[in-house]
Amino acid sequence: MSRLRQFLPGIAIIVLLIAAWWLIVTTTRSVIFPTPWRVVTGTVELIRDGTLWMHIGASLGRVGAGFFLALAVALPLGLWMGWQRGAYDTLNPLFQILRPISPIAWIPIAILWFGVGNASPIYLIFISSVFPMVVQTVAGVHTIEKRYLRAAENFGVSRYKLFTQVVIPAVLPQIIVGMRIGLGVAWLVVVAAEMIALRSGLGYLIIDSRNAGNRYDLVIAGMIIIGLIGLLLDGLMRLLEGLKMVRWRYAH
Amino acid sequence: MPIKIDLAGLRKSFSTDKGTLAVVDDVSFQVGDGEFIAIVGPSGCGKSTLMRMIAGFIPPDSGRVLIDGAVRTQPGPQGILISQHGSVFPWLTVQENLMFGLNTVESTSEKIAIANHYANIVGLKGFEGAYPHELSGGMLKRVEIARALAVKPAILYMDEPFSALDALMSLRMRNELLKILGQERHTVLLITHDVEEAIHLADRVMVLSPRPTRIQATFDVKMPHPRKLTSPEVQQLRQAILKELGVEAED
Numbered sequence: 001m002s003r004l005r006q007f008l009p010g011i012a013i014i015v016l017l018i019a020a021w022w023l024i025v026t027t028t029r030s031v032i033f034p035t036p037w038r039v040v041t042g043t044v045e046l047i048r049d050g051t052l053w054m055h056i057g058a059s060l061g062r063v064g065a066g067f068f069l070a071l072a073v074a075l076p077l078g079l080w081m082g083w084q085r086g087a088y089d090t091l092n093p094l095f096q097i098l099r100p101i102s103p104i105a106w107i108p109i110a111i112l113w114f115g116v117g118n119a120s121p122i123y124l125i126f127i128s129s130v131f132p133m134v135v136q137t138v139a140g141v142h143t144i145e146k147r148y149l150r151a152a153e154n155f156g157v158s159r160y161k162l163f164t165q166v167v168i169p170a171v172l173p174q175i176i177v178g179m180r181i182g183l184g185v186a187w188l189v190v191v192a193a194e195m196i197a198l199r200s201g202l203g204y205l206i207i208d209s210r211n212a213g214n215r216y217d218l219v220i221a222g223m224i225i226i227g228l229i230g231l232l233l234d235g236l237m238r239l240l241e242g243l244k245m246v247r248w249r250y251a252h
Numbered sequence: 253m254p255i256k257i258d259l260a261g262l263r264k265s266f267s268t269d270k271g272t273l274a275v276v277d278d279v280s281f282q283v284g285d286g287e288f289i290a291i292v293g294p295s296g297c298g299k300s301t302l303m304r305m306i307a308g309f310i311p312p313d314s315g316r317v318l319i320d321g322a323v324r325t326q327p328g329p330q331g332i333l334i335s336q337h338g339s340v341f342p343w344l345t346v347q348e349n350l351m352f353g354l355n356t357v358e359s360t361s362e363k364i365a366i367a368n369h370y371a372n373i374v375g376l377k378g379f380e381g382a383y384p385h386e387l388s389g390g391m392l393k394r395v396e397i398a399r400a401l402a403v404k405p406a407i408l409y410m411d412e413p414f415s416a417l418d419a420l421m422s423l424r425m426r427n428e429l430l431k432i433l434g435q436e437r438h439t440v441l442l443i444t445h446d447v448e449e450a451i452h453l454a455d456r457v458m459v460l461s462p463r464p465t466r467i468q469a470t471f472d473v474k475m476p477h478p479r480k481l482t483s484p485e486v487q488q489l490r491q492a493i494l495k496e497l498g499v500e501a502e503d
Contacts, residue, residue, distance in 0.1 A: 150309060151339035154327045155353035155403060165352065169343035248342035248385045 034217035039224070042217035051205075055222075056229065058200035059190050062118060063233075066125025067186045071179065073126075074133035078178075079167065081134070082141025092138075095131060103128035103189045107196060121193035121201075128189040129182030136178025140171035173241075173249035180237040187230045202226050253284035256407065256439045257306065261315035264301055265464070275301045277464035280315075285406075288433070288440045290450035293460030294497060299443045300335075300411055302465065306441065307333045307409045319407070329353055331407035332400035336415055340384050340395045346371060347380040349395055353403040370398040373432060390421040397429070401436065410442045414449070426452055430477060447493050451486055452479055459496040469496045 018036050025035045034042070046052035081088045103124045110120040144167065152166045194203025202222050209218035241250055264276040275298040283289050293299050304310045306317055308327040317324040319331065327333070332353075340349050350367035357363050371380055374394035384392055393413065400408060414422040426449060433440070444450050450457045454473055461468040471493060475485055494500075 147335060147337060147339040148341060150327075150333070151341075153309075154307075154329070154331075154333055155355070156327075156329045157352070157355060161355075165344065165348075166341065169341070172343070244383060245343050248383065 032214055032216055034220060038217040039220045042215065043221040043225075046205075046218065046221065052225070055200055055202050055205045056225070058198075058204075059194065059202045060229075062121045062193070062201065063125055063183070063186050063190050065118075066122040066190075067129050067183055069122070070126045070130035070133060070182060070186075074130050074137060074178070074182075075175065078134045078137025078175075079141060079163075079171070082138040082171070083167070088138065095134065099131040099135070103185075104192055107193070110193075111196065116196065116198065118198075120196070121190055121198070124189050124193045125186045129186040132181040132185060133175070133178040136174045136181065137171060140174030140178075141167065143174070144170045169245060173246045176237070176240045176246060179240070180234060183233055183237055184230070187226075187233055191226055202229075253286065255282050256285040256287070256320065257283040257441070258318040258321070259306065259315070260318075262302070262305055262312045262317070263314045264298075264305060264310070264312055274464035276305065276312075277466045278315075279466055281458065281467060281470075283439060283441065286437045286439055288442070288453055288455045290442045290444060290454035290457045291460060292444055292447055292450050292457060292493065292497065293465060294462050295445060297460050297463050298465040299460060302460075303333070303409055303411050303441065303443050307331055309333070329355070329403045330405055331409055332403065332405040333409040333411065334396055334400055334413045336412040338392055338396050338416075340392055340399065342384045344383075345380065346376060346382050346384070346387075346395055349384070350399050350402050353399060366402055370402045373401070373435075374398040374428065389417055390425065393417060393425060394428075397432075401432065401438075404436075405438065407439045407441065410440060412443055412445065415445070422446075422449070429453065434477075447490050447497070448481060448486075450493070451489055452481060457489075457493060459493060469493075 022036050025033055043052070046055075077091075081091055106124055106127055107120075110123050114120040114123055148166055148170060152162050157165070190201065191203035191206070194201035195207045198204050202225060206219050206222040209215040209222065240246070259282070260280045262276055262279040263274075265272050265274040267273070279302060281289075291299060291302070301310070305312050306324075308317070308324045308331070311325070324331075341352065344352065347364065347367045350370055351363045354363045354366060357366065368377075368380060371377055374397055376391065376394055376398065379387065379391065384395065387395070396413075414425050417425060430453065440453075442450070442453060447457075451473055457471045457473060458467050459469040459471070460466070471489060473489065475483070479486060
């Protein structure tokens with residue numbers, strides 16, 4: 001009951017917005033801007049002919065590939081930079097310059113290097129999500145409380161055990177935060193990347209719907225679907241925060 | 253009684269923005285095997301620095317630390333430090349924490365058996381699978397002590413181990429520590445600001461001076477265990493130690 005009360009205002013504002021949208025489109029008799037209902041019928045159309053799943057699958061596939069590639073690079077790199085002062089001093093200035101460059105700015109270079117196939121958007125996703133994950137991992141290593149490292153030193157454990165049982169578990173909550181940020185940015189970027197030249201993906205769906213006959217109902221349907229999938233992806237990442245191993249960090 | 257810890261001329265200073273800060277100034281004493289030494293001193297006098305030097309975490313500027321006649325240069329499982337804030341790993345279960353230091357034990361089942369044995373000793377039976385954030389402060393302290401005992405250290409370095417607990421729990425932990433020490437012999441070095449705790453537990457109480465610290469006075473506690481804290485001897489000793497610390501008793 002209290003949960004319902006908690007969600008009620010959020011649902012109410014969305015309903016209100018849709019009602020206003022509907023009202024404005026009908027009163028202004030817009031020929032190009034669709035009513036909410038036309039967005040629904042447009043979505044049903046996409047589901048019926050199967051293209052919606054194809055586009056969602058393509059986008060998720062690219063995000064998955066780019067994100068996990070970035071994770072595979074960011075974790076060892078972040079742990080290494082966090083642990084070895086020299087590695088941090090060497091690489092951090094470069095990363096601090098590369099990090100603020102929008103992934104969108106990489107599009108021309110991505111096309112030059114990887115052409116207009118799948119490799120370009122995957123590269124863009126990699127670039128966008130690798131930096132937040134490196135930064136979070138490094139920060140995680142830097143903020144490990146000294147008392148834990150001292151205890152590990154005291155018990156004289158091997159380097160392997162120090163990493164697997166102390167350093168990595170201590171950093172894990174921060175890594176999960178990095179993964180949430182990384183996946184969020186990756187999802188933002190895939191849509192932009194697919195607007196360039198591909199034949200599939202939700203970004204392509206949006207641009208193609210506009211170019212091929214001003215189907216703004218499909219444009220808006222695509223946008224809403226992107227939002228919902230983004231929410232779902234973040235929800236999946238948040239499930240990781242529920243792991244018993246990391247609950248200590250979020251419990252307070 | 254053979255000599256376990258032999259300290260000679262320990263000095264330590266730290267460089268700060270305002271210049272050099274001398275923290276420990278010429279500390280020398282010996283601790284016999286199995287002896288329980290309590291060190292009391294005013295807060296900020298350098299007690300913890302002294303303890304970390306003895307345990308091998310920081311090198312002294314001059315002087316030396318001998319453990320069993322050999323120079324101590326780094327920390328190791330033969331001397332476990334238990335600090336005020338604790339260092340039980342929050343990402344490991346109680347059992348995993350107790351198994352953490354068992355590097356020389358090969359088989360996992362043996363590790364589990366040792367962990368369960370010490371969980372039992374400190375009264376944590378039934379909590380082996382719990383995570384530290386599910387435990388109370390007193391139970392966390394038990395995990396910390398059990399984890400240290402599990403590696404069978406020759407020396408326990410205890411830096412205000414019970415000061416974060418409430419008075420009742422602190423008293424209970426003292427009694428349990430004495431019970432454990434009755435079963436397993438360890439040399440103990442305890443730092444505390446609680447004079448009563450020092451008299452309750454120790455064979456010898458050393459009073460440190462304000463910074464830069466040195467040993468100002470030493471008191472032997474000859475009363476047998478269990479000690480009655482309300483006895484006139486304890487009260488008399490307490491007054492004498494408080495006087496050394498510059499606190500005149502009210503009564």
